[in-house]
Amino acid sequence: MRPHSIPGCHWDGSPRTAPARRPLRVAATSPSRLLRAGQSGRCRHCGNRIDLYPRADGRPIALHPAELATAHAPASCHWHLSSGIAHPHGDGSAWCRIPHAVLCPQRTPLCRINPSLTSVRRQLAVRTRRLIDTGVFIPTAAPTSAAPDGPDRPLVRMLLGYYLADGPVEAIRCVAQTSHRTRCPRPVLAPDAPPGSWRLLPVGTQRGQLALSEQVTAVYDLSQLPHAEQRRWRIQRCPAHATTHGAADLALAGWQVFDPLLHAQHLRTGLPYPPAPGSKER
Template sequence: MRPNSTPGCHWDGSPRTAPARRPLRVAATSPSRLLRAGQCGRCPRCGNRIDLYPRADGRPIALHPAELATAHVPASCHWHLSSGIAHPHSDGSAWCRIPHAVLCPQRTPLCRICPPLKSVRRQLAVRTRRLIDTGVFTTPTAAPTSTAPDGPDCPLVRMLLGHYLADSPLEAIRCVAQTSHRTRCPRPVLAPDAPPGSWRLLPIGHRRGQLALPEQTTTVYDLSQLPHAEQRRWRIQRCPAHATTHGAAGLALAGWQIFDPLLHAKHLRTGLPYPPAHGSKEM
């Protein structure tokens, strides 16, 4: 005998309710313009979870996902969050965030750590071993000296009246926009149907503070001849389809770094890539 029940109710007559879905949105006042779900990732060395946040200068930093007691963290490793931006000092509370590099079991600690932090580091090491044993994570192998035979590993790009250093070869720079399936767009920024830039040897002369640095010639992927909208598309790291899509949030931080002649000197090249990278022409 089947019990009589009202449609939309459980067998005992209680209402059958379903939680309303709340889509992720970006607040209009968000400085980073990045979805909170897109700030999570995994460390490429140990496989543990990390939270990515932009600093005040736009550079990303990977933080440990949990807050730790300020008394257990060295003062040089104190970080706090304000409006989605990471700041390298304490906010006066009893808790702070710490860079993942300090706790990563596959790295040498950046500073002397106390027993509580060593315990967290051991827990992450055990979790890394568990991820490896279950096949979820594989330890990175030694990378070849050049991952892109057609161009530099971290090319210097000229756009919007400035120079930026990429975090990967031009062909590997991927759109950061969110698709309708809430996944990251797989299309590259260097699209075959978009106007290309050109590899050129250009003089780079900079003044760092009060220090005048000598001018030198280096290999640059020049986008300055393209329209402003196209240069902006590269700067926000979007494919042509998402460059004009209003409201498409980002699922990752753009991988550009403002070029620093002292910090990035090892990435400078004095020869044009041959053969030229896809979508470019040799000058």
């Protein structure tokens, strides 16, 4: 005999409840527009999970996803989070976050590590091997030269400043979230938007009290574009998402403020493309 079921209940009479869906939102007072679900990624060297956070100066940093005891980590590797921003020191608690570069089994540690951190590195190395054996992660060799169409990390001029990109100009991808809650696949260099131009420009700056000599290098110049276009490049969004304020970011913008000492290896003295007929380089 089939038992009678009550509407909205299971066969045994227990209530049928479904968890309410809660869309992810970005608080208006948040220093970062990045969604918490979009901060996770995988290290391109070892394939292990990392958590990406912006620092106070806007630069991203990859942290190990788990907290570690402060007694097991060197003081120079202590990081803590406050309002979604990573700060390079402890917060007085017994736990801290440390950069993934310290534990990455495919990289040399940035500081002296103790046996506890060595054990964590060993565990990550075993996990990397499993990811490679199962085909989940395919290690990629670091590029040894510039891309055929341009520098691998070009220098870009916009908003009265110089920034170093994290990849070729053609490969810079929009960081906005789509309606399907995935990252937008469109490039920032849209075919229907005005492009920049490659120029040979003198690059130099003041670093503290040390005056650095200027040198001429290849720069992807966006300074001739309207301010709205330069800002679109700075926030790393395609034209469709440039004016969409409701769409959050699923990744950190890959720009780094140009430093002539730290980024000297990425400077190029020749243009990647021949100049257009009749054009004059400044």
